[in-house]
Amino acid sequence: MGVAHRAHRGRPLLALLTLLPLAACSPYADAERDVDAGGRGLAKLNPAPKQAYELVLTLKNAPGPFAIVEGVAQYDASNYADCGRILPATSTAGRITSQEPVTLRKIGENEYRGTFYFDRMQDEDYYGRGVCHWSLTGVGTMLRATTGKADTRFLTYFRKERMNAESPLTLYYPKAAYPRAELAANYPASGKEDPSAYKEELRDALFSTTTTVQKLAP
Secondary structure, eight states, X not given: OOTTOBOSTTOOOOTTOOOOOXXXXXXXXXXXXXXXXXOOTTOOBOXXXXXXXXXXXXXXXXXXXXXXXXXXEEEEETTHHHHSOEETTTXXXXXXXXXXXXXXXXXXXXXXXXXXXXXXXXXXXXSSSSOBOEEEEEEEEEEESSSOTTSOEXXXXXXXXXXXXXXXXXXXXXGGGSSOOSSOTTOEEOOBSOGGGSOGGGTTSEEEEXXXXXXXXX
16 A cells, blocks of 8 residues: 555544555655554645535434544545555555545534545655546545444445445444444444345344435536
């Protein structure tokens, strides 16, 4: 993974997005240390993004309030193999990815909205191998009942392909996992699109989130 990777300020929203160890003995050591500390490393933001979209998160039958409701937009360099830093261990280019926060505002009792940009990242030659071209991969959210880190993380991930199809994403979660799951502390509940995928005894005690994305007028 290239050093342009930016973690979400030390607060992982998506369980599948984790940092890999980065070599400390390279010309990019300072940038790598910045990434490890939750910074952006070499990655840069587009100073004048124009392609604005709105993420809308709607809750239904929530088991209680959520003290934390966060959003994130994930970006990847689509041509990282041609522009990324060559990793000595594998002699291949490392993946370049960045997660940028999306501030979600509470609009109603069960609705949150936040703006993000398709062109949030700056295309640039980061490693002297050619210009890296960023593209949006998807947007995600995380809900937590309290600020306690042992509480369940209720997660969503809305892929770009679904945005292009203008298809809403509804996920179902067991109320029994709120505020804290018995399985484990800090449990990452990713939800299921089909409520019948849960055990029969849980199907009558589910709540849902629906995520939609809409383009904003320039």
